[in-house]
Amino acid sequence: MFKKWSTLFFLCLLIAGCNPKTNHVDKTIIVKEIKFEGNPDIQQVSKLLDTNTESHAVDLVNWERFSYQPKVSFKIAHWNNNIWLKYEVVEDNILAEKTQTNDYVSKDSCVEFFFDPLGDGSYYNFEFNCIGTTHLAYGPQRKKRQFSNPDDIHKQIQVQSSLGSQPFAEKKGGHQWEITIIIPAESLAHNPQIQLKGLSSRANFYKCGDATSEKHYLSWNPVHTKKPDFHRPEFFGKLIFE
Template sequence: MRESICAMLCFFLVAVGCKLKTQNSDKVIKVKEINGYEGVSIDKVSQLLEERAAIHSINILNWDNYSYMPAVSFRIAHSNNEIWLKYYVEEKSIMATVADTNGAVHKDSCVEFFFDPLGDGNYYNFEFNCIGTTHLAFGGGRSDRQFLAPETIEASIRVQSSLGTQVFTERTADHSWEMTVVIPANTLSHNPGIKLKGLSAKGNFYKCGDATSEPHYLSWNPIKTENPDFHRPEFFGNLVFE
């Protein structure tokens, strides 16, 4: 009898351990390659993502004090050594007050892509408010960031938002918007010559709005910190470029 109880207890502990391991494991996206479309318009990029890339949700509420959860999803693919992204957002209010490249876009209605190409803890934080104003820096943590030059960002990265490009103060009531982003690999200036095809990288995808009437902080891969902090590469998921 005693041996049976011990065996059952061991089985239970192993099962719980396996469940916890599964729950805590990092997510994985196989980033599809889309061939044969060099130099296409951003409208075509949007269409191809719709047709050929899987959709993923940004729906992790990591912090109890920020319970508002907009509906947010995205698609990602790569083509001709470019990263293609498309975000879909439905939220109660929208705001776009920042027009200057590398400005504090996280205070507006904002989507973000943090990308660690080599999986070594050094990452790029691509941040876009809902009219496409871009913030981009590189480094190994929140306090160790090097901004990329605005002229480089503006010349290299293509962004198209369904909300246009003009700033506006907060608009309440329900809103939905979409954004398509094209990031050439040569924008990754701290990794010269990098090739996306076959790359095993790390990253996370976010939705935030620090200065909106309902501040929120959502992520694709869970973040286990006491307070909101997206600059935590140890909680990035896995991005496998086919």
């Protein structure tokens, strides 16, 4: 009888969207397919996201020590085996010093997309500072990352920021910026031939700024750790691609 009830409880957790490993309810996004004739440029992608998708807030302050909360949201969709992503940010201070691909852009004003396409615990960490410098690696945990080739990143991933692409020291006084990103499936180099359409996956979305004067760590899906740690796939939410 106990075994029967345990099985029923586990099934109920799955139906409710609860992760039995962490005992919390995961958020879920149905990633809309936006059909378009041809290949839209990044400006068109930005407009298509604005007119066809809803915004999702990156607003969870998981650690009281880092209480500063900029206003952050994102929009996501897919088409032709490409992920379309747009972040919109309002924050007091902005910083953009990193210009080399795969540098520690998380020290700047940074948005991040951690994506586990197969839901097996191995994930890609896409990180972008506010001028579009990109950091991309893959692996099962923080200490076992395989960096993507910078040349491949430049050729495959498109990024456009409203702040341009030139570095700058920290600017105070309140700022608003947005960044649009096109991530083709081919950039998921450890999952060749993957098809996004119909894919059930896991992910989390973040905002951070390690070296800003108001250090902060926000997430879309809650992260239950004692100190800031985004490299925790057990706390990813669900992405289901139409």
